[in-house]
Amino acid sequence: MQNILLDGRTFVDKATTHTLLKDKLDLPEHYGRNLDALWDCLTTDFTEKIITVQHPQAIEENLGRYGKSLLQLFDEVKEYNDALTIVYAYEMKEKEAES
Numbered sequence: 001m002q003n004i005l006l007d008g009r010t011f012v013d014k015a016t017t018h019t020l021l022k023d024k025l026d027l028p029e030h031y032g033r034n035l036d037a038l039w040d041c042l043t044t045d046f047t048e049k050i051i052t053v054q055h056p057q058a059i060e061e062n063l064g065r066y067g068k069s070l071l072q073l074f075d076e077v078k079e080y081n082d083a084l085t086i087v088y089a090y091e092m093k094e095k096e097a098e099s
Contacts, residue, residue, distance in 0.1 A: 006021075035069060038070075
């Protein structure tokens with residue numbers, strides 16, 4: 001099983017996001033660098049993977065509606081592809097950590 005870590009803070013714009021996704025998820029050369037192409041790649045690859053998305057809130061903060069669509073895509077893909085597990089790791093705020 002492949003373990004992949006994505007740091008949402010590094011998703012600063014669309015181009016960087018798709019470069020990171022291509023590299024980290026080992027997407028094919030012909031990857032179209034858009035959400036439709038990402039969907040196609042993730043729903044046709046049945047290699048078992050655990051993708052941990054750290055700081056997912058940063059994806060939406062940095063990319064706005066596009067980031068929200070990307071996170072929604074991850075949620076939908078994991079329902080479609082049983083070989084794919086996606087875990088969101090949110091940073092705890094200081095007060096939460098003290099509790």
